Amino acid sequence: MIDININGNIVSAKAGEMLIVVADRENISVPRFCYHKKLSVVSSCRICLVDVEGAIKPQPACSTPVVHGMKVQTQNVKTKNSQKSVMEFLLINHPLDCPICDQGGECELQDVAVKYGSDISSFSEGKRVVTDSDIGVLIQTDMTRCIHCTRCVRFGVEIAGIMEMGGTGRGENLKIEPFLEQGIQSELSGNMIDICPVGALTSKPFKYELRSWQMNSIPSIARHDLVGSNLLVQPYKGKVKRVVSADNDLVNEIWISDRDRFSYESLTHKNRLLKPQIKVQGRWNQVSWEVALDYAVKGLNSHILNHQKADQLGGLVSNTATMEEFYLFKKILTEVGCDNIDYRLNVKNLDNTIILDSNIKLDALEKIDYALIIGTNIRLEQPMINHRLRKATKKGADVDVLNVMVFDFNYSLHTENIIAPNKIAFILAGVLKSIMINNGQELPDYLIAINVDEMAKNIAYKVLNSDSSVIILGEHIINNVDASTIANLVTKIAQSTNSRTLNLSITANAIAANLVGCVPQNSGMNVNTMLASDMRGFILLDIYPQYNFHHLGAAIKAFEKDDTFVISLNSFKDDIVVGYSDVILPIASIYETSGTHLNINNDMQSYIAAVKAPNEVKPAWKVLKVMADLLELPGFNYEDSTQVLTEISYQSHVSHTHDINGNLASYHNGISVIWQNSPYSIDAVLRHSRTLQKTKIGQMNNAYMNQTSAKALKVSVGDKYLGVFVVITDAVADNCVFINTNQTINIQGQA
Amino acid sequence: MISIKARNQIDVWIAKYPKDRQSSAVMQALKIVQAENENILSASTIQEVADYLDMSGIAVQEVATFYENYNYKKVGKYVIRFCHNISCMLNGADDLIKHIENKLGVKTGEVTLDGLISVKKVECLGACVGAPMFQINEEYFENLTVDKIDKIVDNLK
Ligand code: SF4
Numbered sequence: 030m031i032d033i034n035i036n037g038n039i040v041s042a043k044a045g046e047m048l049i050v051v052a053d054r055e056n057i058s059v060p061r062f063c064y065h066k067k068l069s070v071v072s073s074c075r076i077c078l079v080d081v082e083g084a085i086k087p088q089p090a091c092s093t094p095v096v097h098g099m100k101v102q103t104q105n106v107k108t109k110n111s112q113k114s115v116m117e118f119l120l121i122n123h124p125l126d127c128p129i130c131d132q133g134g135e136c137e138l139q140d141v142a143v144k145y146g147s148d149i150s151s152f153s154e155g156k157r158v159v160t161d162s163d164i165g166v167l168i169q170t171d172m173t174r175c176i177h178c179t180r181c182v183r184f185g186v187e188i189a190g191i192m193e194m195g196g197t198g199r200g201e202n203l204k205i206e207p208f209l210e211q212g213i214q215s216e217l218s219g220n221m222i223d224i225c226p227v228g229a230l231t232s233k234p235f236k237y238e239l240r241s242w243q244m245n246s247i248p249s250i251a252r253h254d255l256v257g258s259n260l261l262v263q264p265y266k267g268k269v270k271r272v273v274s275a276d277n278d279l280v281n282e283i284w285i286s287d288r289d290r291f292s293y294e295s296l297t298h299k300n301r302l303l304k305p306q307i308k309v310q311g312r313w314n315q316v317s318w319e320v321a322l323d324y325a326v327k328g329l330n331s332h333i334l335n336h337q338k339a340d341q342l343g344g345l346v347s348n349t350a351t352m353e354e355f356y357l358f359k360k361i362l363t364e365v366g367c368d369n370i371d372y373r374l375n376v377k378n379l380d381n382t383i384i385l386d387s388n389i390k391l392d393a394l395e396k397i398d399y400a401l402i403i404g405t406n407i408r409l410e411q412p413m414i415n416h417r418l419r420k421a422t423k424k425g426a427d428v429d430v431l432n433v434m435v436f437d438f439n440y441s442l443h444t445e446n447i448i449a450p451n452k453i454a455f456i457l458a459g460v461l462k463s464i465m466i467n468n469g470q471e472l473p474d475y476l477i478a479i480n481v482d483e484m485a486k487n488i489a490y491k492v493l494n495s496d497s498s499v500i501i502l503g504e505h506i507i508n509n510v511d512a513s514t515i516a517n518l519v520t521k522i523a524q525s526t527n528s529r530t531l532n533l534s535i536t537a538n539a540i541a542a543n544l545v546g547c548v549p550q551n552s553g554m555n556v557n558t559m560l561a562s563d564m565r566g567f568i569l570l571d572i573y574p575q576y577n578f579h580h581l582g583a584a585i586k587a588f589e590k591d592d593t594f595v596i597s598l599n600s601f602k603d604d605i606v607v608g609y610s611d612v613i614l615p616i617a618s619i620y621e622t623s624g625t626h627l628n629i630n631n632d633m634q635s636y637i638a639a640v641k642a643p644n645e646v647k648p649a650w651k652v653l654k655v656m657a658d659l660l661e662l663p664g665f666n667y668e669d670s671t672q673v674l675t676e677i678s679y680q681s682h683v684s685h686t687h688d689i690n691g692n693l694a695s696y697h698n699g700i701s702v703i704w705q706n707s708p709y710s711i712d713a714v715l716r717h718s719r720t721l722q723k724t725k726i727g728q729m730n731n732a733y734m735n736q737t738s739a740k741a742l743k744v745s746v747g748d749k750y751l752g753v754f755v756v757i758t759d760a761v762a763d764n765c766v767f768i769n770t771n772q773t774i775n776i777q778g779q780a
Numbered sequence: 781m782i783s784i785k786a787r788n789q790i791d792v793w794i795a796k797y798p799k800d801r802q803s804s805a806v807m808q809a810l811k812i813v814q815a816e817n818e819n820i821l822s823a824s825t826i827q828e829v830a831d832y833l834d835m836s837g838i839a840v841q842e843v844a845t846f847y848e849n850y851n852y853k854k855v856g857k858y859v860i861r862f863c864h865n866i867s868c869m870l871n872g873a874d875d876l877i878k879h880i881e882n883k884l885g886v887k888t889g890e891v892t893l894d895g896l897i898s899v900k901k902v903e904c905l906g907a908c909v910g911a912p913m914f915q916i917n918e919e920y921f922e923n924l925t926v927d928k929i930d931k932i933v934d935n936l937k
């Protein structure tokens with residue numbers, strides 16, 4: 030540590046740190062445009078000039094390393110004069126159109142101009158005007174306002190991993206633009222809006238909506254992935270107008286995915302359910318909450334509870350609910366004597382599931398030196414986790430991939446292995462065998478006959494020879510014929526090499542669902558058993574069968590049965606839900622309810638409601654509480670959701686493992702279909718987010734397969750397979766169809 | 781499409797730089813590709829160069845738009861690159877540029893009707909000692925005057 034003197038005060042610093050870092054830590058304000066703490070230093074704008082004793086000219090604080098005894102003045106005349114001149118220079122070509130600029134009020138240029146600018150410019154020539162290119166539906170450009178700080182360019186290169194913006198031309202003709210009007214594609218693109226210091230890049234859906242000072246900023250948590258990025262939700266008169274990122278270095282640093290940034294638009298979708306409704310003698314009536322809840326409870330009693338048939342009631346919940354909702358949902362069912370509960374709706378065979386711990390924290394992930402990624406398009410499925418991995422690769426980590434298809438990674442891979450789904454378990458068994466031989470361990474029976482090929486050998490070598498490695502198992506494995514074996518092999522490989530594991534086969538708030546116990550215990554039925562049994566009733570929380578279920582036909586059939594009483598809690602209208610429900614209760618959507626998200630770090634991140642739910646819509650936890658009261662169940666005297674949270678006990682229900690039972694003898698034959706909702710269609714909120722749906726990622730709706738599989742399935746380009754357009758490409762492994770579908774066409778009245 | 785011949789030429793340049801630094805060859809690659817395509821770089825050739833060097837399209841475009849020796853519009857058989865940077869400007873470049881524009885009947889950035897000559901204003905070519913100066917294709921002409929320019933230009937065929 031060294032001492033330096035800033036404005037007459039002695040502060041301590043690390044030798045070689047940049048002056049601006051020290052000043053920021055000491056809360057000494059130094060203006061900046063090009064400098065950004067998460068980006069490389071280019072020192073091009075010169076607004077951060079400060080007076081350093083001994084230097085003739087003022088020095089840029091962002092690129093001047095501190096040395097012991099340095100004396101710095103950030104407020105004296107010399108500093109102020111240089112900042113004034115730089116401001117005058119920057120404003121030469123700036124349009125000063127603050128009154129019509131969306132950045133007004135939160136513009137770094139405006140702030141600095143007020144503080145350091147001068148009233149009169151000595152420049153009287155004409156200002157330049159830059160023609161804008163359309164860079165997509167999410168970001169509005171007004172490039173005449175650009176001050177060429179290149180933050181957005183560096184963001185592309187350094188953070189998003191694809192250089193999309195660049196500076197073309199030179200001198201006065203320098204222009205920041207993308208290549209050829211080709212829109213911005215990155216799944217993190219919205220962050221450019223946050224980092225652009227001026228109004229050159231602003232949010233398109235928010236264009237001309239409001240001034241920043243008219244809105245509050247309410248801290249919240251993103252719900253669409255396992256990270257739970259920290260957000261600021263900005264409402265005005267009860268409507269969410271914008272979402273921006275909040276800092277949390279342990280979670281999302283300062284970035285959020287586009288998915289988390291723009292999904293608020295769904296809240297005002299015209300398909301929101303606004304009133305409770307009940308179906309009486311085949312006809313739907315909109316009714317008050319009292320009537321609806323009374324009808325629901327009477328229905329439950331008369332169909333099920335009065336006959337002591339609680340074992341014929343089923344509770345299904347999607348992974349989007351809050352932790353408190355999971356808990357209350359489970360508690361109601363338990364109290365009425367029903368163990369049939371499940372959230373694992375998209376799993377084909379629940380005797381063959383992935384049980385795997387996640388035991389590495391997000392910030393540790395960027396310090397690993399090796400990762401093996403199995404079965405995930407991680408960049409689009411878990412953007413913020415992928416970002417941490419990308420950082421690790423930049424520091425030299427190697428990443429091997431075992432996937433069924435070539436995906437677009439934004440870092441270079443050590444090896445990318447495209448293998449058929451039915452071979453994945455065998456490769457991993459080969460890896461385990463190779464490791465065990467290396468460690469001199471005795472081989473279990475199921476490994477003896479396993480052939481260790483080059484791929485397995487190479488992976489084993491990497492896992493063995495890295496100091497901190499992680500094995501990541503993704504969503505494409507959930508319905509693999511060897512799913513549970515694969516998860517077990519991963520656990521064993523990790524154990525014998527001291528690796529960490531990351532379970533990305535689930536998402537959203539599924540970790541909370543697991544912890545709270547929204548899976549059947551004792552003699553309870555799992556979802557697939559329920560669908561196949563003769564049930565008298567269901568309570569469904571945030572369920573849209575055509576998107577949620579693997580066995581969707583069976584699900585709809587089970588709910589539709591004449592004598593089955595179905596209570597649905599939903600936020601959006603849906604024809605299929607209307608078709609089978611007896612009661613539909615409108616529940617609050619994201620940002621309209623308080624709750625807790627449990628992320629992959631095991632952080633319980635609670636949030637409050639940023640806005641009140643519209644009309645008569647109520648938060649699901651309140652609906653569940655009142656339902657419990659009407660059912661006369663004890664122990665539901667909650668006044669707010671935090672009281673629910675304190676009651677939740679911390680026992681995880683995922684700790685058991687099944688063992689591998691010699692089923693590695695031969696490959697399973699046939700073509701496997703991996704069916705996934707596309708990244709912007711994984712939940713109802715996203716499916717109703719107008720602008721996200723218009724992006725390239727939002728439009729993903731294809732069934733990918735190679736020539737051989739297409740022949741075997743007798744389909745060709747232009748055909749549909751399982752309702753989705755066929756794309757024939759070598760990028761897919763043999764014996765595999767990979768489907769990414771958005772299916773928004775099925776949402777009635779999509780705006 | 782970048783021809784096999786051009787690829788071979790580019791590969792010679794790539795080989796001069798350390799492994800994984802093939803992007804260092806971008807200026808030469810653009811030059812080679814431009815020479816093959818009637819002296820013009822189109823967006824698609826820029827993308828091809830980008831793919832060949834494993835760069836993003838915009839990164840190549842940054843380079844291609846920074847230097848005046850790359851062209852986007854049709855140029856003449858002879859390209860006069862007239863320096864108008866500080867030394868040349870102080871020595872009367874602006875008047876000389878006007879002269880040449882009048883003489884050829886074109887504005888800077890344009891080509892003569894017969895397609896023979898085009899004129900461009902460029903930044904310092906590193907020959908300030910002989911300012912004012914211009915470059916015709918690969919050759920430098922320094923200490924220019926109206927007479928000297930007339931003679932040089934009249935000799936272009
Ligand atoms: S658009 Fe914004 S972030 Fe990009 S260079 Fe211009 S001012 Fe900087």
Ligand code: FES
Pocket residue numbers: 060061062063064071072073074075076077078089090091092
């Ligand atoms: S912030 Fe230091 S030069 Fe731009």
Ligand code: FES
Pocket residue numbers: 863864865866867868869903904905906907908911913
């Ligand atoms: S200014 Fe013209 S050659 Fe340097």
